[in-house]
Amino acid sequence: xxxxxxxxxxxxxxxxxxxxxxxxxxxxxxxxxxxxxxxxxxxxxxxxxxxxxxxxxxxxxxxxxxxxxxxxxxxxxxxxxxxxxxxxxxxxxxxxxxxxxxxxxxxxxxxxxxxxxxxxxxxxxxxxxxxxxxxxxxxxxxxxxxxxxxxxxxxxxxxxxxxxxxxxxxxxxxxxxxxxxxxxxxxxxxxxxxxxxxxxxxxxxxxxxxxxxxxxxxxxxxxxxxxxxxxxxxxxxxxxxxxxxxxxxxxxxxxxxxxxxxxxxxxxxxxxxxxxxxxxxxxxxxxxxxxxxxxxxxxxxxxxxxxxxxxxxxxxxxxxxxxxxxxxxxxxxxxxxxxxxxxxxxxxxxxxxxxxxxxxxxxxxxxxxxx
Ligand code: OSB
Ligand code: MG
Numbered sequence: 001x002x003x004x005x006x007x008x009x010x011x012x013x014x015x016x017x018x019x020x021x022x023x024x025x026x027x028x029x030x031x032x033x034x035x036x037x038x039x040x041x042x043x044x045x046x047x048x049x050x051x052x053x054x055x056x057x058x059x060x061x062x063x064x065x066x067x068x069x070x071x072x073x074x075x076x077x078x079x080x081x082x083x084x085x086x087x088x089x090x091x092x093x094x095x096x097x098x099x100x101x102x103x104x105x106x107x108x109x110x111x112x113x114x115x116x117x118x119x120x121x122x123x124x125x126x127x128x129x130x131x132x133x134x135x136x137x138x139x140x141x142x143x144x145x146x147x148x149x150x151x152x153x154x155x156x157x158x159x160x161x162x163x164x165x166x167x168x169x170x171x172x173x174x175x176x177x178x179x180x181x182x183x184x185x186x187x188x189x190x191x192x193x194x195x196x197x198x199x200x201x202x203x204x205x206x207x208x209x210x211x212x213x214x215x216x217x218x219x220x221x222x223x224x225x226x227x228x229x230x231x232x233x234x235x236x237x238x239x240x241x242x243x244x245x246x247x248x249x250x251x252x253x254x255x256x257x258x259x260x261x262x263x264x265x266x267x268x269x270x271x272x273x274x275x276x277x278x279x280x281x282x283x284x285x286x287x288x289x290x291x292x293x294x295x296x297x298x299x300x301x302x303x304x305x306x307x308x309x310x311x312x313x314x315x316x317x318x319x320x321x322x323x324x325x326x327x328x329x330x331x332x333x334x335x336x337x338x339x340x341x342x343x344x345x346x347x348x349x350x351x352x353x354x355x356x357x358x359x360x361x362x363x364x365x366x367x368x369x370x371x
Contacts, residue, residue, distance in 0.1 A: 024168035024195035025056040045112020048300035049104030050267030068101035099270035106271030127309030132342035136162030136316035159341035162187040191216035214239040227258035247277035265292040283312040291317035298331030302351035
């Protein structure tokens with residue numbers, strides 16, 4: 001078929017979270033995200049850049065994403081004759097880092113191509129291994145332990161299958177012990193977002209007694225070797241997030257036994273093509289994956305759902321209902337979960353939900369067309 005993008009429009013929107021979200025690197029109360037709209041033959045495809053508001057999770061943030069897409073990625077993609085969306089990532093791979101900016105654009109082209117073919121995005125990427133996505137939730141650091149216990153209670157009552165709690169030095173062993181006392185049998189895991197170093201190994205070893213499913217990214221965001229050294233000392237499986245930015249890094253990390261589970265985030269690896277390669281590397285190594293989240297609005301959330309239909313996404317991920325984040329989402333209907341804690345996959349073309357363009361317009365703080 002071939003695909004040639006005729007116009008790329010960036011929309012920056014502002015959305016307050018219904019509840020603040022705190023990790024070891026900081027608290028977020030309001031999201032500022034960049035949406036990427038690509039057009040060809042009168043059809044629009046949409047992507048969402050998953051960068052945060054500050055360069056604390058990785059090197060990217062809203063402002064850098066805007067500039068990278070506008071000045072570096074979009075000009076390389078615009079009016080270029082692609083055989084298919086698979087080739088878009090390679091066309092911007094000369095950009096060092098900034099995978100989320102690159103990935104927002106790449107995902108938009110996949111969505112556009114799916115729409116041109118009249119296919120749901122999940123089919124177009126080769127997914128469809130399941131009709132329902134098993135969902136977990138990621139619960140941030142709270143102001144108090146009772147508040148955390150209350151949140152866990154609420155999420156379990158909503159049907160969520162797995163609880164992830166954020167940890168950092170000072171909010172770890174004692175807090176997890178209290179969670180385990182109250183909820184001895186739940187699927188529980190912890191995410192440190194790189195808050196520890198190998199010197200903390202004795203402290204992290206204390207977590208082995210709590211039967212966690214995994215501990216996510218305990219060590220530095222760009223560190224693989226130390227994770228291998230730590231994994232050798234822990235019973236709890238390590239799940240890698242920040243430090244897996246490509247299929248090549250995934251292959252190296254798994255070969256070293258730096259982790260036994262991989263969190264795949266579409267943006268972090270630069271889009272669907274690379275996400276699928278990471279998925280395949282892990283599958284070949286016998287390592288399960290799950291779909292991470294970056295507090296996405298509806299477009300990113302819908303893309304994550306499509307991704308999580310690939311066969312090796314066998315563990316509940318961090319993709320959950322829109323209402324946990326937003327009073328009103330930018331898509332219609334909002335993403336909802338079943339009482340069993342799953343999201344039903346939709347069969348409409350593209351990412352499967354309608355865009356609320358009027359609402360997007362009303363929360364946009366800037367818009368720019370590259371053509
Ligand atoms: O490490 O998975 C993470 C949110 C922002 C930045 C990093 C992470 C997260 C989450 C939230 O854990 C996942 C979500 O609910 O979208
Ligand atoms: Mg994480």
